[in-house]
Amino acid sequence: MLRRTNKEIMSVSYVVMLLFVGMIAYLGYFTVHDADTFRNNSHNGKRLALLEDKYIRGEIQAADGTTLAASVTEDGKDTRYYPYGKTFAHVVGYSYNGVTGIESQGASYLLNSHTNPIIRIIEALRGIKSSGDTVITTLDVNLQQTVYQAMSDYNGAAVVMEPSTGKVLAMVSRPGFDPNTLPDKWEDLVNDSGNSSLVNRATQGLYTPGSTFKILTALEYMRENPSSWPSFTFDCDGTYTVEDYTINCSKKKEHGEQDLRAAFANSCNGAFAALGQQLSFSRFYNMCGDFGFNTSLGTRVPTATSKFELSNNNSTWKILQTAIGQGDTQITPMLNCLIVSAVANNGVMMNPYLIDSVVTRYGDKVASFAPASLRTVMTAAEAAEMEKMMEKVVTDGTGSEAQGSGYTVAGKTGSAETSKDVETNAWFVGYATDDNNNARQIAVSIVLEEGGSGGQAAAPVARKIFDAWYENQ
Ligand SMILES: [Zn+2]
Numbered sequence: 001m002l003r004r005t006n007k008e009i010m011s012v013s014y015v016v017m018l019l020f021v022g023m024i025a026y027l028g029y030f031t032v033h034d035a036d037t038f039r040n041n042s043h044n045g046k047r048l049a050l051l052e053d054k055y056i057r058g059e060i061q062a063a064d065g066t067t068l069a070a071s072v073t074e075d076g077k078d079t080r081y082y083p084y085g086k087t088f089a090h091v092v093g094y095s096y097n098g099v100t101g102i103e104s105q106g107a108s109y110l111l112n113s114h115t116n117p118i119i120r121i122i123e124a125l126r127g128i129k130s131s132g133d134t135v136i137t138t139l140d141v142n143l144q145q146t147v148y149q150a151m152s153d154y155n156g157a158a159v160v161m162e163p164s165t166g167k168v169l170a171m172v173s174r175p176g177f178d179p180n181t182l183p184d185k186w187e188d189l190v191n192d193s194g195n196s197s198l199v200n201r202a203t204q205g206l207y208t209p210g211s212t213f214k215i216l217t218a219l220e221y222m223r224e225n226p227s228s229w230p231s232f233t234f235d236c237d238g239t240y241t242v243e244d245y246t247i248n249c250s251k252k253k254e255h256g257e258q259d260l261r262a263a264f265a266n267s268c269n270g271a272f273a274a275l276g277q278q279l280s281f282s283r284f285y286n287m288c289g290d291f292g293f294n295t296s297l298g299t300r301v302p303t304a305t306s307k308f309e310l311s312n313n314n315s316t317w318k319i320l321q322t323a324i325g326q327g328d329t330q331i332t333p334m335l336n337c338l339i340v341s342a343v344a345n346n347g348v349m350m351n352p353y354l355i356d357s358v359v360t361r362y363g364d365k366v367a368s369f370a371p372a373s374l375r376t377v378m379t380a381a382e383a384a385e386m387e388k389m390m391e392k393v394v395t396d397g398t399g400s401e402a403q404g405s406g407y408t409v410a411g412k413t414g415s416a417e418t419s420k421d422v423e424t425n426a427w428f429v430g431y432a433t434d435d436n437n438n439a440r441q442i443a444v445s446i447v448l449e450e451g452g453s454g455g456q457a458a459a460p461v462a463r464k465i466f467d468a469w470y471e472n473q
Contacts, residue, residue, distance in 0.1 A: 051111035058110040058132030062141045086176030087148045090200035094179040106135040109358045114366045136357045138167040146468040147172045150461040154448035157201035157333040163341035165371035166350030173201040203303045206330040210416025211267045212427045213325030232260045240270030247273040265397030276323020300353040306331040337445035344431040347378030401459035407432040413454030426451030428458035432466040439473035
């Protein structure tokens with residue numbers, strides 16, 4: 001009896017020893033080595049493929065725990081399932097012939113496991129793949145669906161963000177694609193250069209900002225004329241002519257006598273072209289650089305570089321165009337969202353993020369991510385003044401369609417020309433504040449390709465987003 005017990009103890013000890021040795025080898029390799037090598041290096045295809053052999057990709061979830069991507073194993077083969085199809089396609093991304101979106105940004109978590117080491121060792125010894133950790137995003141399912149539907153059939157993009165934290169609540173790019181059908185549709189999608197359905201326009205799309213850019217033109221003018229800007233006046237008769245060049249207001253509307261606030265609210269092109277000529281181009285260029293143009297922003301959400309060009313050598317035509325957001329300026333919907341969010345956040349631009357936390361498949365916390373500021377782009381006083389001007393756009397100007405009930409909107413419309421032959425791209429950027437201060441602020445940046453007027457086409461989309469948000473708070 002005694003001998004048998006001893007034998008049992010010996011055998012248990014042996015197994016524990018084996019597990020312990022295995023654990024050191026296993027954790028030594030997978031946790032330490034992988035963490036160092038893979039964090040922020042998810043594009044390493046060969047290494048990623050090695051991990052794909054060892055792990056089943058973990059789940060991607062919305063902020064409330066709703067599944068946005070999960071792995072399904074059938075006949076020994078792992079496939080990825082995306083319950084919301086097109087709606088979350090670009091932001092969640094895919095892992096097929098390349099890795100994009102959160103599938104890429106979160107790869108070092110999705111393809112790693114922090115469950116109990118014993119469980120993992122047993123799985124390893126049995127030769128079965130471990131499930132990776134679960135990535136919990138900042139995304140709001142209801143808001144994402146609202147944005148996707150509100151954009152109807154327009155191509156374009158929208159970003160919805162909480163200004164005080166940088167949490168991205170929704171991010172839509174259209175046209176969409178169904179990530180569940182990528183293996184069947186891949187050839188069609190990669191050859192579809194006309195629509196570029198696979199491109200995430202919200203972060204990679206570079207658009208002419210149109211009149212949304214007047215936020216920066218107005219701010220630069222106020223900085224250069226700190227005491228005299230309130231007495232700026234311009235008498236608009238619908239067109240503004242310099243040398244051989246003519247700038248028209250929308251539909252050649254005569255805005256009449258305009259001060260800066262009225263010109264901003266009415267989006268008077270003549271007034272902005274006129275004051276644009278008075279700016280210091282080097283200062284204007286530097287300010288746009290501070291706001292994130294011509295530079296890699298260093299955002300946690302990978303974003304293309306927006307472009308601003310203006311120098312003393314530029315032609316009169318380019319100066320007039322640049323002041324009203326035309327010319328060669330190009331902006332991502334993401335940067336436009338960051339700019340209005342900074343106005344809402346007392347001048348501090350927050351670093352946008354999509355991954356809120358990481359947990360094991362059993363729900364134990366692995367990592368969590370805190371809000372971080374990117375840069376301070378305005379003084380609090382400048383932000384307060386800009387907020388007043390943007391509120392006037394909605395109460396008295398071109399953005400009235402963005403207003404719903406129970407919240408106050410500050411915004412700017414844009415109708416950006418891309419070619420004489422097609423409709424303008426419709427923009428609305430801005431944010432809403434709950435009138436009772438019970439619910440969180442949200443900022444939006446919406447562009448609808450060939451949508452026409454920003455006030456008519458994009459502002460109502462903003463309103464639907466604000467309504468959906470505040471109805472659910
Ligand atoms: Zn005008």
